[in-house]
Amino acid sequence: MSGERAPTAENPPVRRLADWSPERLRELADDHGTPLYVFDLDRARQNYRRMAEAFPEADVYYAAKANTARPVLQALADEGAGVECASAGELARALDAGVDGSHVHYTAVNPPDRDLDVAVRLAEEHPGVTITVGAEDTLDRLADRGYDGRICVRVNPGVGAGHHEKVTTGADAKFGVPYERAADLAESAAGAFEVVGIHAHAGSGISGEDLSAHRDLVGRMGELARDVEGRGIDLEFVDVGGGFGVPYSPDEDPLDLEAVAEATREALGETEATLAVEPGRYLVADAGVLLTSANTVKETPSGVVVGVGAGMTTLARPAIYDAHHEIRNVAPGADERPSREVTVAGPVCESGDSLGDHWLPDPQRGDLLAVGNAGAYGYEMASQYNSRPRPASVVSDGDDARLARRRETIADVTAVEPEVDR
Known part of the structure; x- marks a missing residue:
């Protein structure tokens, strides 16, 4: 699913505020009033191409919670991105935007009943949708709804990082199945569902200072993948999340994406599964x-x-x-x-x-x-x-x-x- 197009000749790793045309911004404000959000689709395409170039053998899923505007979803999907959805509403919006179900992951946390109802229905209507579960209860609730399709097990790796404590998810008990129970859960779930992947996410806004935590998470996921595969489960993917940071201050350097990609590949190790990443902020901020x-x-x-x-x-x-x-x-x-x-x-x-x-x-x-x-x-x-x-x-x-x-x-x-x- 990752794109095959190389970055354009002018595709810098970060676009600063000074790079926006004041004349163009004034024109848009005159036409539409303020406050007004302005989004450059071509810049998002450039960011995706840079990500796909850094992770050439990985599947890139756009984390829709960063920006769910239909033109944004469509532009990134046209470039080759899949879409990761954190709610039933995001799942519906991705599919309504024309994203193929096989390129959509539903990764909810403690989903309400009405959300699971919608997710199961949409998965039936759009074959290929993958539902990620972070608790054994969620498997039971899916089974109660007659669902027996594609699932991914979300794991709590015990490793967290990010720009703020409120978005450091990897070590928060709210997120995912405890690491030491994940392989057993995947094995038991394989009898009732199609277990296609495992997933973890360290946090949001990860910068160079957090690379060691990201590397630790990926290493643990590689070990888990080999354990799960050793139990006779053919995983399609190992999803190590996103959270790739961007510089919000002008004196901050952009993320060394090539270094992140290299560290990710090395930490994952040998597995038959495809690496998957979920950038959100990095593609659209x-x-x-x-x-x-x-x-x-x-x-x-x-x-x-x-x-x-x-x-x-x-x-x-x-x-x-x-x-x-x-x-x-x-x-x-x-x-x-x-x-x-x-x-x-x-x-x-x-x-x-x-x-x-x-x-x-x-x-x-x-x-x-x-x-x-x-x-x-x-x-x-x-x-x-x-x-x-x-x-x-x-x-x-x-x-x-x-x-x-x-x-x-x-x-x-x-x-x-x-x-x-x-």
């Missing part, structure tokens, strides 16, 4: 920016606060993870102004509603600000908290741009509420 307009510039004793239309309901990562996203003032002539340190704050009535402190050209009301690396977990984590409608999203493909998600209205927020006579 630097393909997206968030545009927002300054509506208030306030001098305070502690500094300048720039109020913008995008807050924690638009981009949740800074509030949840203390995540840094670079910001650039792309208003005409902004680069000619003197810079100063300012706090960029959203419209939600919480002190945590901030996009952080940044050095920006002296801000003015009406300035257009671009927030970098917003292609992953940006729109996906947006909410209607404070009854705020979610923003619009556009995708750019070459010279063309089209609406991927329209801007919500207050009527959209209240549409799910039944009318009650008073």
Whole structure:
């Protein structure tokens, strides 16, 4: 499933915020308003090609939770990517986007009954879908629904890594079957299901500092694969997850993907199964920016606060993870102004509603600000908290741009509420 196309001549390992055209961003903001997510499909294609080039003999599954916009799913699938889905909704969206069932993994954690109902139905309608299970209970629940198809066993390898403790999954008991029981579970499940793979995931946002943890996880999965194969089970794949990090700050170096790939192959060792990886953030983060307009510039004793239309309901990562996203003032002539340190704050009535402190050209009301690396977990984590409608999203493909998600209205927020006579 991995692509055979080599990277294009100009395919740098990271796209910085300064590489986006201010003129083009202003044009899109004028056409669609703000806050606005902008996504470059060609950049996502480039990122996939680089991943496929680094892992030429592996299957690459895009972790859809990073960005489920239909054009994104379709563009990556057209390049050769499979899709890894963490919920029934993502599974439905991948299949609705035309991804073949044989290229889709459903990897839910403690799935609710209604999700399993949907997954079993869709697996029947789309042969080849693989359902990943992380608990013996889930096998029982699948059997109760008459499912006897393809399964993958998710393993807790006892090894975790990532950019924040809240996304370090590999050592969290919530995720997967304990390592020492995984082979036995796979063997017992083989009598009722088609056991096709084993899976583990260290965490999200793994950088060079975490490579030793990633290597340990892959090594343990290689040992487990050989144990399972020794029990007469022909595994199709060993999935070592994704979590490949991207640089959110301009002084961070991009991930040495070739080194990661080499370390992964060496750690896995000999197995008849195909290696599978699940990049999400790596494929889409630097393909997206968030545009927002300054509506208030306030001098305070502690500094300048720039109020913008995008807050924690638009981009949740800074509030949840203390995540840094670079910001650039792309208003005409902004680069000619003197810079100063300012706090960029959203419209939600919480002190945590901030996009952080940044050095920006002296801000003015009406300035257009671009927030970098917003292609992953940006729109996906947006909410209607404070009854705020979610923003619009556009995708750019070459010279063309089209609406991927329209801007919500207050009527959209209240549409799910039944009318009650008073």
